[in-house]
Amino acid sequence: MNGQFRILQALMLTAGFIFLYAPIVILAAMSFNASRLVSVWGGFSTRWYAALIENEQLMHSAWISLADATLSALFATILGLLAAVSLARFGAFPSRLLFFGAIHAPLVLPEVVMGLALLSCFVALGVGRGFTTLVIGHVTFTMCFTTVALLASLRECDPALEEAAMDLGATPFTAFLLVALPQIAPAMASAFLLAFTLALDDLVIASFATGPGATTLPMRIYSQVRLGVSPQINAMSTLLLGMVAVAMGAGALILRRGARRSRRVSVT
């Protein structure tokens, strides 16, 4: 590789990462700005964080979002596992194609269309909208992502191992539980996290599926953002970004340690 290419490569990487991270860094920096104006630096201050804690509406919505994301991710992971097992292990059962297509549809379905469909359905059934319908909407939305992730991971497991367990007298259920499940445990964790993040972050489907009393955090942020830039939203965003950064750092550390351990095991 020649030197010219190396310089170009370094430039490209720098420019790319600046484009990706500069807006986020500026956003976070502005949350410590004492001035209300975005373009004027009025000195360092944490007043917007203090205002945030006193904002009961926002805090209430934060709890709703957290509870919704946890529950939705839990259901989506369980349903996703069942769906992935059916698709990976049950052969060509009748109506498999319909099931396969329907499970994957939300990947290409615009969120607005899905939200609209869910809302019309709830209205037609006469179901009052609120926290329950919010969770239903998010499970439906995130289920396809968990299924795809778990299906990929299940396909990598060798079915011969389960067959061996069954030859040794295990029922199909026990064989799956003791042989396949431990192998796909990391994929289950990442599927849960993916569903959690998607549900936590979603604005469009939540706006259609939820009702009074269950306003999510993105909905609050959205309605405030429409009124203009506010440092309090910057503070909220910085907290959320910080949490994601900590979670990702911890995840990377765990993965690394796990990799090191498995390497040690394979050496010995």
Next chain:
Amino acid sequence: MKKAQTLSRGQRLVLLAPYLWIVAFLLAPLILILKISFSHTVLARPPYRPIFELSEGLAGFWTKAQTFTFDAYRVLFTDSLYINAYISSLTIAAVATLVTLLVAYPFALAMARAPEKWRPFLIGLAAAPFWTSFLIRVYAWIALLKDEGLINKGLIALGLIDAPIQMFATRFAVVIGIVYSYLPFMLLPLYAALERQNPALREASADLGATPMQTFLRVTLPLSREGIIAGVLLVFIPAVGEFVIPDLLGGSDTLMIGRTLWNDFFANHDWPTASAAAVLLLVLLIAPLAALERMRFGQKDLRP
């Protein structure tokens, strides 16, 4: 895979929960939308007159079928608001996808050619923003693009411009927003396609006398085709139906179909038209996808 087979009782039990869920909360609602799109608008709640109810049976269906109306679809094809919204959504999404590809390709190439021990770190850093809030990332651009925002301030301070350029509330801002938000979706498949290319192929091309540019155009680029197709689809499809970005960064005249749909549903309470628009959007998105799948399967059939 085995031939079509029936399932054992245990297997049926496993399949039951996800199957019922997807039928009840995805397929049934989508069919309902199709039904509403053929209904008349009324000022009531729900704001449409039902075409038929399951309880009425087949006989009821046929009498009610007489009242099917294509009014909502007629509106879509005659109201310039909708026609413009569709055209504008497709153009903005296409331009944004092209820009994303042009930004992502050299970036992904630079990462794929980095020393091997650095690569996992680089790709992790590039994918990390995906895990942060989409809404917050779009919001971050408002402060940058506004007339009194940082980009305009910086350009004026550098003496490049005298008066602020209007960027916020334009189509330009929407394109920037899409490029920024969807960049990881383009980067990952491109990186995957470029990283697994065998360096020996490029060396062979150079040994045969090709310039670096010729090697890129005739070896690297064609071999990354799968990554390009995947990335383009992953960006273009969600971008067409995008609501948040045009709503926050676009002007009141920046029409996009996702936004028009949202307004019809929440502000105008015109459910039949909104449903018809949703059905048409689905057809627009799924038809090219199905065609592409067919094309790829067709190629696979040709090659052994």
